[in-house]
Amino acid sequence: MGDPEYLHAAGQDGRDDCHGGDSVPSRVALVGVGRMGTPLCGRIVSAGHTVTAFDVRPEREDPVRSSGADWAPSAATAAAGADVLITVVPGPDEAEAALPDEVFSALAPEAVWIDMTSNAPAVAQVLRARAAAHGVDVLEAPLGGSPDDAEHGRLRLFVGGSPEVLDRCRPLLEAVTTSDRISHMGGPGTGYTTKLLINLLWFGQAAATAEALLLGRRAGIDLAVLRDTLAGSAAGSDFIRRDLSALFAGDYLPSYGLDRIHDQLEVITGEARDLGTPHELADTVLHLHRRALERFGPVNGELLAVALLEEIAGTLLRP
Numbered sequence: 001m002g003d004p005e006y007l008h009a010a011g012q013d014g015r016d017d018c019h020g021g022d023s024v025p026s027r028v029a030l031v032g033v034g035r036m037g038t039p040l041c042g043r044i045v046s047a048g049h050t051v052t053a054f055d056v057r058p059e060r061e062d063p064v065r066s067s068g069a070d071w072a073p074s075a076a077t078a079a080a081g082a083d084v085l086i087t088v089v090p091g092p093d094e095a096e097a098a099l100p101d102e103v104f105s106a107l108a109p110e111a112v113w114i115d116m117t118s119n120a121p122a123v124a125q126v127l128r129a130r131a132a133a134h135g136v137d138v139l140e141a142p143l144g145g146s147p148d149d150a151e152h153g154r155l156r157l158f159v160g161g162s163p164e165v166l167d168r169c170r171p172l173l174e175a176v177t178t179s180d181r182i183s184h185m186g187g188p189g190t191g192y193t194t195k196l197l198i199n200l201l202w203f204g205q206a207a208a209t210a211e212a213l214l215l216g217r218r219a220g221i222d223l224a225v226l227r228d229t230l231a232g233s234a235a236g237s238d239f240i241r242r243d244l245s246a247l248f249a250g251d252y253l254p255s256y257g258l259d260r261i262h263d264q265l266e267v268i269t270g271e272a273r274d275l276g277t278p279h280e281l282a283d284t285v286l287h288l289h290r291r292a293l294e295r296f297g298p299v300n301g302e303l304l305a306v307a308l309l310e311e312i313a314g315t316l317l318r319p
Helices: 037-046 058-066 075-079 092-098 101-106 121-132 147-152 163-173 190-218 223-231 238-248 258-275 280-296 304-313
Strands: 027-031 050-054 084-087 112-115 137-140 156-160 182-186
Touching: 027 037, 027 075, 037 050, 037 058, 037 147, 050 075, 075 101, 092 121, 101 121, 112 121, 112 163, 121 137, 121 190, 137 156, 137 163, 156 163, 156 190, 163 182, 182 190, 190 223, 190 238, 190 258, 190 280, 190 304, 223 238, 258 280, 280 304
Parallel strands: 027 050, 027 084, 084 112, 112 137, 156 182
Antiparallel strands: none
């Protein structure tokens, strides 16, 4: 998939792109160039923007420079004079640590902060206030997808914030994905909550599917036949149709940390408690992943809760 054509459409406030200048290319500060941030950096550079990146790991400098971006020794240095600040860090703690007041104060006038982190709404609220104190607009756009999706422009963005700010930033966002994959969920906090809900449902589906398959196998049903039957039934899901083959091959998807998964589940169940909605099933999914974390430790593996269920059953889900 090629890079989308860059449009010269102005936002509703009359400002082009995601800053206050007259030209389309932005000066972008990118904080966080790990497995997702690095391919995003390359796509933003390829779209014609000037990018200066920072990561707490100095060994990320070479990949950044190889992508055509500049390297900065600190987040505040990267932010100096930038029109747009993009953060792609692992979680809420890293986001809060990466964004002291001096980072926002270093940005250009009328700058925008776009947070692509799977952040916690409560932490993000504090950071939004910090940004607002320096006249910085905020757009949350947590990511859905893999590093391969990031490299090829197939990410989903779950956007929360002002529609006017989204209009200003849409050309920049379309450097990393297609317009149909940018979903405006509502005001501040809605993008983060959407991403956390998607994660909750995916991990819940993985656990429920594993339990069903373990029971089916114990009852004498061939796993491959059961998978194909479930995929075409009313119980079918993207997890069964797309992700189950990895588990059947012994791949527990080591692309994300079990401790991060647990923390995200804890945030969304806490939000349910705070908002007074039922959360019995969410609590069960959280409890299962807490047990998996106690069993396996803070290692990478999105399906390690399923590995725990296999261990309890004494059966591996392999056709």
